[in-house]
Amino acid sequence: MRMYDVILKKRQGIELSDKEIQWLIRGYVEGNIPDYQMSAFLMAVMFKGMTTKELGTFTMAMAHSGDMVNLSAIKGIKVDKHSTGGVGDKTTLVIASLVAACGGVVAKMSGRGLGHTGGTIDKMESIPGLKTELSEEAFRNQVNNIGVAVIGQSSNIAPADKKIYALRDVTATVDSIPLIASSIMSKKLASGADAILLDVKVGSGAFMKSLDEAHTLAQTMVDIGRENKRIVKAVITDMDRPLGYAIGNALEIAEVIQTLRGHGPRDLTDECLVMAAYLLVMSEKGDYDTCYAKVQSALQNGDGLAKLRELIISQGGDGRVVDNISLLGQSQFTYDIKTSSAGYITHMDTEACGIASVMLGAGRTVKDGPIDMTAGIVMHKKTGDSIAEGDVIATLYADDESLFEGAAHAYIQALTIGLEKPVSRDTILAIVE
Secondary structure, three states: OOHHHHHHHHHOOOOOOHHHHHHHHHHHHOOOOOHHHHHHHHHHHHHHOOOHHHHHHHHHHHHOOOOOOOOOOOOOOEEEEEEOOOOOOOHHHHHHHHHHHOOOEEEEEEOOOEOOEOOHHHHHOOOOOOOOOOOHHHHHHHHHHHOEEEEEOOOOOOHHHHHHHHHHHOOOOOOOHHHHHHHHHHHHHHOOOOEEEEEEEEOOOOOEOOHHHHHHHHHHHHHHHHHOOOEEEEEEEEOOOOOOOEEOHHHHHHHHHHHHOOOOOHHHHHHHHHHHHHHHHHOOOOOHHHHHHHHHHHHHOOHHHHHHHHHHHHOOOOHHHHOOHHHHOOOOEEEEEEOOOOEEEEEEOHHHHHHHHHHOOOOOOOOOOOOOOOOEEEEOOOOOOEEOOOOEEEEEEEOOHHHHHHHHHHHHHOEEEEOOOOOOOOOEEEEEO
């Protein structure tokens, strides 16, 4: 088999065989196929796409290039939720706690922040003492004992994807939907869950900017799951404004706790209830209405909050934070952003809001760089809210006062102020299954 022939077939739009695709991935990981030939192949995919069958095989070949997590020792249907990334997206811990409190089994591996988007693992590490690295045995035991565990991904999950992504990043092939879908799903398939719920974000703060793009990506990932005999559903959610009011690690954990106390922002609460209900449906705990009633009850009666405390304690964290969020710590300095005009916030450039938070130290500016766990932004006004001159619309948090000027300017520039109240937009935009 020659790489030249594989590239030529794909350039001509001819479907590759399973053997050709498996040989391609194996050869690239082992170093037998050079970067320049893989780059040519990726560009051919960019222009010609891949069939559903090709993508299913391509994705599973990437998954099998490294560790395949075996969750068979965990009782029940193992479910996982994955977000494509957003600003203020702290849904994972709320959803996982509610689902586990209702008898679901959540075995989840999460990632760190990427660019302007926050990462669940970074947020969890703002809880004093909490460990996000567990052995496979400890991971399985915890899920069997309390119904939930959320840990960082193994360094050897889908190494083919890591190699290919690095190449895509420098060959202008990052925004290929087949390649995006296979990248995400290779890690999900390798993580061992029986059923996967995908939260596909769309809007100014997401990688998918249009609803059509988001729907295509969601459908592609659902198709990959079906090809590999996994239960996969996708929820397309709005990211044209940050989710909730907090952006930043400890600030977002505080909002998770407030949400599970029943006092969270409406957009965050609504989104979490819908996705938790779908995960329970995928867990075969009833139809949608029954499962929605269950997670709503777990939120109202405190069972979800109790499950979060169990999760924190089981992973070595200080469970007292659930009752006293001040134990998360707070930045030395705060700065209030005030408006100079009146009207309505008609639009938020959510990516720019995320970047402002990174400027305060809440995210990384270089790979593996440090994070200030207490830094970030708490918004007091969002899209659709009326404002008067002099209103405090957001509060910035940082341990270095010199960071406020640049971050405040970036945040203000992210807002569009108008005289007419904008038409409201639902948080949940579509369901793909």
